[in-house]
Amino acid sequence: MTFPYEALAAFAQQxxxxxxxxxxxxxLVAVSLTASxxxxxxxxxxxxxxxxxxxxxxxxxxxxxDGHVIxxxxxxxxxxxxxxxxxxVAAVCSDHAVRLxxxxxxxxxxxxxxNHYGAAAFWSQRIxxxxxxxxxxxxxxxxxxxxxxxQPRLGTNPISVALPGPRRxxxxxxxxxxxxxxxxxxxxxxxxxxxxxxxxDAEGNPTTSTAVAIKGLLMxxxxxxxxxxxMMVEILxxxxxxxxxxxxxxGVYNRAKPMRTSQMFLSIDPTRxxxxxxxxxxxxxxxxxxxxxxxxxxxxxxxxxxxxxxRIEEQRRRDGIPLSDGAWTALREAAxxxxxxxxSPAS
Amino acid sequence: MTFPYEALAAFAQQxxxxxxxxxxxxxLVAVSLTASxxxxxxxxxxxxxxxxxxxxxxxxxxxxxDGHVIxxxxxxxxxxxxxxxxxxVAAVCSDHAVRLxxxxxxxxxxxxxxNHYGAAAFWSQRIxxxxxxxxxxxxxxxxxxxxxxxQPRLGTNPISVALPGPRRxxxxxxxxxxxxxxxxxxxxxxxxxxxxxxxxDAEGNPTTSTAVAIKGLLMxxxxxxxxxxxMMVEILxxxxxxxxxxxxxxGVYNRAKPMRTSQMFLSIDPTRxxxxxxxxxxxxxxxxxxxxxxxxxxxxxxxxxxxxxxRIEEQRRRDGIPLSDGAWTALREAAxxxxxxxxSPAS
Numbered sequence: 001m002t003f004p005y006e007a008l009a010a011f012a013q014q015x016x017x018x019x020x021x022x023x024x025x026x027x028l029v030a031v032s033l034t035a036s037x038x039x040x041x042x043x044x045x046x047x048x049x050x051x052x053x054x055x056x057x058x059x060x061x062x063x064x065x066d067g068h069v070i071x072x073x074x075x076x077x078x079x080x081x082x083x084x085x086x087x088x089v090a091a092v093c094s095d096h097a098v099r100l101x102x103x104x105x106x107x108x109x110x111x112x113x114x115n116h117y118g119a120a121a122f123w124s125q126r127i128x129x130x131x132x133x134x135x136x137x138x139x140x141x142x143x144x145x146x147x148x149x150x151q152p153r154l155g156t157n158p159i160s161v162a163l164p165g166p167r168r169x170x171x172x173x174x175x176x177x178x179x180x181x182x183x184x185x186x187x188x189x190x191x192x193x194x195x196x197x198x199x200x201d202a203e204g205n206p207t208t209s210t211a212v213a214i215k216g217l218l219m220x221x222x223x224x225x226x227x228x229x230x231m232m233v234e235i236l237x238x239x240x241x242x243x244x245x246x247x248x249x250x251g252v253y254n255r256a257k258p259m260r261t262s263q264m265f266l267s268i269d270p271t272r273x274x275x276x277x278x279x280x281x282x283x284x285x286x287x288x289x290x291x292x293x294x295x296x297x298x299x300x301x302x303x304x305x306x307x308x309x310x311r312i313e314e315q316r317r318r319d320g321i322p323l324s325d326g327a328w329t330a331l332r333e334a335a336x337x338x339x340x341x342x343x344s345p346a347s
Numbered sequence: 348m349t350f351p352y353e354a355l356a357a358f359a360q361q362x363x364x365x366x367x368x369x370x371x372x373x374x375l376v377a378v379s380l381t382a383s384x385x386x387x388x389x390x391x392x393x394x395x396x397x398x399x400x401x402x403x404x405x406x407x408x409x410x411x412x413d414g415h416v417i418x419x420x421x422x423x424x425x426x427x428x429x430x431x432x433x434x435x436v437a438a439v440c441s442d443h444a445v446r447l448x449x450x451x452x453x454x455x456x457x458x459x460x461x462n463h464y465g466a467a468a469f470w471s472q473r474i475x476x477x478x479x480x481x482x483x484x485x486x487x488x489x490x491x492x493x494x495x496x497x498q499p500r501l502g503t504n505p506i507s508v509a510l511p512g513p514r515r516x517x518x519x520x521x522x523x524x525x526x527x528x529x530x531x532x533x534x535x536x537x538x539x540x541x542x543x544x545x546x547x548d549a550e551g552n553p554t555t556s557t558a559v560a561i562k563g564l565l566m567x568x569x570x571x572x573x574x575x576x577x578m579m580v581e582i583l584x585x586x587x588x589x590x591x592x593x594x595x596x597x598g599v600y601n602r603a604k605p606m607r608t609s610q611m612f613l614s615i616d617p618t619r620x621x622x623x624x625x626x627x628x629x630x631x632x633x634x635x636x637x638x639x640x641x642x643x644x645x646x647x648x649x650x651x652x653x654x655x656x657x658r659i660e661e662q663r664r665r666d667g668i669p670l671s672d673g674a675w676t677a678l679r680e681a682a683x684x685x686x687x688x689x690x691s692p693a694s
Contacts, residue, residue, distance in 0.1 A: 074452030075422055076619035105421030106453040110620060133583075149640030149649040161579050169582070171575045204643045222568040228518045228652040231637070232508050235516070236480075239629045240620045246636040272423035273457060273587045282586045289593040290578070293496030296551045302496040305575040 001328045002320040007343035009034040011335070012049055018338040019053050021063040021085070029087045029118075036119040037321045040312030041172075043181030044119035047188060047327035050334050051252050052085075052116070058255040061085055061115050067092065075104040078241065079111040083258055086117030090136070093265045094123050098130040101267035109265045110236075112243025114138075116252040116259060120160035121172035121309075127267045128162035131276070135161050137233045138263040139244075141251025143180050144218045147227035150204030152217055153246050156180055157233035164270065165280040168287050170306030175229040176218040183218075184253075186210045188326025237262035320346030348675045349667040354690035356381040358682070359396055365685040366400050368410040368432070376434045376465075383466040384668045387659030388519075390528030391466035394535060394674035397681050398599050399432075399463070405602040408432055408462050414439065422451040425588065426458040430605055433464030437483070440612045441470050445477040448614035456612045457583075459590025461485075463599040463606060467507035468519035468656075474614045475509035478623070482508050484580040485610040486591075488598025490527050491565045494574035497551030499564055500593050503527055504580035511617065512627040515634050517653030522576040523565040530565075531600075533557045535673025584609035667693030 003011075012030035017023060029052070037045030055061040065084035069077060077096045081089040093109035100107025117123060120136050127134025140155025156174035163169060178198050186194050187210050199213035200206055207213055220226030238245040244260035251259060270279045291302050316322075323331070335342055350358075359377035364370060376399070384392030402408040412431035416424060424443045428436040440456035447454025464470060467483050474481025487502025503521035510516060525545050533541050534557050546560035547553055554560055567573030585592040591607035598606060617626045638649050663669075670678070682689055 071620075073619040074450070074616075076452035076616070078620050103421070104451045104453070105423035106451070106455055108453055108615070145643065146637045146640055146649050146651070148643055148646040149637070150643040151640035153637050153640050159576075159579075161582075163582070169578060171579055173572045173575055177569065221572055222524065224652070225520045225568055228520055229506075231516060231633075231651060232506075232518055234633060235508075235510070235630070236615075239626065239633060240617060242621050242625070242629070245629070245633050268455070268583075269421075269423070270587060272420040273418075273425050274589050278589070279586065282589070282592070283582070286578075286581060286586060286592050290493045290496070290500050293493055293498040293500050296492065296495055296497040299495040302493050304493070304578060305571070 002322045002346045003343050004320050004346050005034060005038050005317060008037070008046065008321055011340065011343040012046055014340045015049060015053065015331070015334055015338055018340055019056050019063070021056070025063060025085055025088050028091055029085055032087050032118050032122045034321070035122055037323075038313050038316050039121070039309040040316070041119055041309065042324065042327070043179055043185045046323065046331060047185065048116065048118065048181075048252060050330040053334055054255060055115070055252065055259075060250065060255065060258045067111070067113075069096075075100045075107050077107070077109040079109055081111050081114035083113060083115065086115035086261065086263070089114040090117040090123040090263060090265070091126065093263065094126045094134070094136070097265040097267035098127055098132055101132050101269045105269050105272040107267045110241045111263045112238070112241035112260070114259070114261050114263050116261065117263060119172060120158045121162065121170060123265065124160040124162035124172070125170065127265065128164045131164045131269070133161070133163055133268040133270055135266040135268070136264060137237060138261055139234050139237045139249055140261060141249050141254060141259070142247045144176055144220055144230065145200070145204060147220060147224040150200075150217075154220070154227065154230040154234065155249060156218060157230040159229070159233065163283060165276065165283065167306065167310055168283045169304050170309070175221050175226050175233065177221055178218070180218055183210060183213050185324065187214055189324045190326070237264045240264070349669045349693045350690050351667050351693050352381060352385055352664060355384070355393065355668055358687065358690040359393055361687045362396060362400065362678070362681055362685055365687055366403050366410070368403070372410060372432055372435050375438055376432055379434050379465050379469045381668070382469055384670075385660050385663050386468075386656040387663065388466055388656065389671065389674070390526055390532045393670065393678060394532065395463065395465065395528075395599060397677040400681055401602060402462070402599065402606075407597065407602065407605045414458070414460075416443075422447045422454050424454070424456040426456055428458050428461035430460060430462065433462035433608065433610070436461040437464040437470040437610060437612070438473065440610065441473045441481070441483070444612040444614035445474055445479055448479050448616045452616050452619040454614040457588045458610045459585070459588035459607070461606070461608050461610050463608065464610060466519060467505045468509065468517055470612065471507040471509035471519070472517065474612065475511045478511045478616070480508070480510055480615040480617055482613040482615070483611060484584060485608055486581050486584045486596055487608060488596050488601060488606070489594045491523055491567055491577065492547070492551060494567060494571040497547075497564075501567070501574065501577040501581065502596060503565060504577040506576070506580065510630060512623065512630065514653065514657055515630045516651050517656070522568050522573050522580065524568055525565070527565055530557060530560050532671065534561055536671045537673070584611045587611070
């Protein structure tokens with residue numbers, strides 16, 4: 001099933017509003033999730049929405065909560081999410097980081113007691129849209145064994161960096177080989193196997209079975225380095241926030257306890273270092289230097305981070321967003337039970 | 348050949364002073380390089396010193412240069428290294444970053460026209476020793492093809508993060524599978540092969556030959572993610588600094604042009620978020636959570652970043668630092684030509 005972006009975003013907003021989410025927050029969550037589908041990152045798109053709705057029922061997401069600033073000290077702000085939507089916490093904290101960087105050149109907001117915030121890129125890009133370099137990272141439910149271990153202790157702990165100015169480069173990566181949602185996505189799409197290197201079974205043995213991987217562990221990116229990056233994220237988010245660390249964090253698929261994730265938002269004003277037009281010119285030149293490399297065997301061209309998603313976005317804005325059978329089934333069921341009309345498919 | 352730490356550091360300092368390096372800078376370079384050997388990171392230790400001495404002769408390192416602050420704007424400082432020793436630039440900029448974070452909570456110094464600064468961990472740790480979270484990254488000579496490419500466009504572009512308080516965790520990693528110096532080290536140690544996944548030949552084909560790899564390309568960590576992290580480093584260092592980018596950067600093994608590397612130093616005052624004793628207690632607890640995982644097949648225990656090096660440091664402080672034949676031969680030749688007495692081996 002393929003739908004226009006606007007129809008899906010409006011549909012998602014209605015599902016949220018009927019679940020008791022105030023209109024502004026419902027819009028923020030709906031738009032940010034649908035934007036991820038638009039970019040082709042379906043793992044962080046609307047397939048998460050039925051999970052969010054269940055988490056509202058479970059009390060783990062408190063849709064009316066606004067959270068509050070615990071402290072502001074120089075360029076540093078500490079925020080208590082009070083189980084609000086992660087997207088709400090992310091929007092508020094991104095904007096605080098931008099404000100602080102306008103005053104100091106740098107601004108850093110760290111939130112605790114937050115929830116899943118969707119794709120990290122949406123929030124780094126929010127900072128970038130305000131004219132600053134945006135960096136966001138967050139801890140997540142334990143699905144990864146630390147290097148040399150076989151029990152889950154770390155999350156996929158993603159890193160996203162976005163830049164002001166025209167679209168040149170946008171990084172959003174889990175510190176595992178892949179994000180867990182990619183395995184969920186494989187399952188929802190009915191793919192029985194996943195590539196080697198993605199996951200281990202519950203005993204720590206490598207697996208290519210989608211079903212086994214869902215109950216198993218993700219592999220850290222490049223072994224000890226991925227584990228090191230995931231710890232860096234854990235420290236800059238959860239150690240600093242005073243919030244839940246490692247196995248204390250819940251998860252978007254876990255109803256038994258609140259997610260309690262911590263998130264960090266860093267804003268850097270590049271104009272404290274050089275004029276914006278120079279920044280944009282240098283980024284344009286740097287990306288051109290990458291693309292000037294001859295392509296490796298099997299590739300037609302060199303792409304940089306962000307390129308694949310922007311191309312899909314252009315195509316999906318035109319042709320609509322395809323949903324997997326699994327994702328659409330869950331959304332339709334939610335719509336029926338909430339008495340929300342289904343969106344019209346793309347023509 | 349094995350030498351006590353103090354004898355090697357003093358020997359290195361003499362080699363530098365006889366090459367026209369002022370005493371303070373000679374001490375800084377000698378101590379920081381020897382500290383890397385002490386930690387077992389021989390790739391970034393004294394085997395670099397003969398290269399540095401050649402770079403002084405070539406005019407690419409200007410040993411009397413101090414560099415200068417170009418601008419200071421809020422928490423952001425821009426520095427021109429003026430081809431000074433990278434270690435000098437790193438010490439000055441680390442200290443500026445700390446000072447700025449004492450004023451604002453965050454401080455960021457970005458340097459251009461610098462030189463190789465040895466192991467990044469020495470400088471993140473310098474910031475940590477001043478009570479802050481220290482992060483440093485730098486661009487480096489192009490030895491890595493961008494993802495989907497086969498021509499060198501990116502450096503090993505390392506990331507190091509160090510923490511104040513007792514030794515718990517210390518990250519220092521290239522964004523390639525390994526640092527180029529590890530391949531040089533394999534060569535100096537007479538090892539003819541390297542593990543798969545480290546490098547490609549000059550045509551972009553994977554190789555396990557040390558000799559071929561030295562003339563070839565390093566592989567980015569985990570493919571497109573390593574490439575993305577390397578670009579992040581290039582942007583936060585070289586785009587912001589206004590200095591050399593990508594193929595414009597020289598290299599420690601390249602006499603034909605100045606290195607012109609850019610380096611970034613970020614200091615975060617954790618006490619703007621929580622009391623230092625809470626930070627230390629939480630780090631202790633987080634590391635214990637990692638170590639509570641059962642070890643995977645083939646391992647006795649879970650270690651975190653920093654553990655292997657601190658163990659080697661303890662042993663080498665006691666038993667001395669072994670130098671490879673290749674590294675020792677080059678240092679001895681330099682000593683003979685500079686008329687510097689050789690250090691006494693460990694007893």
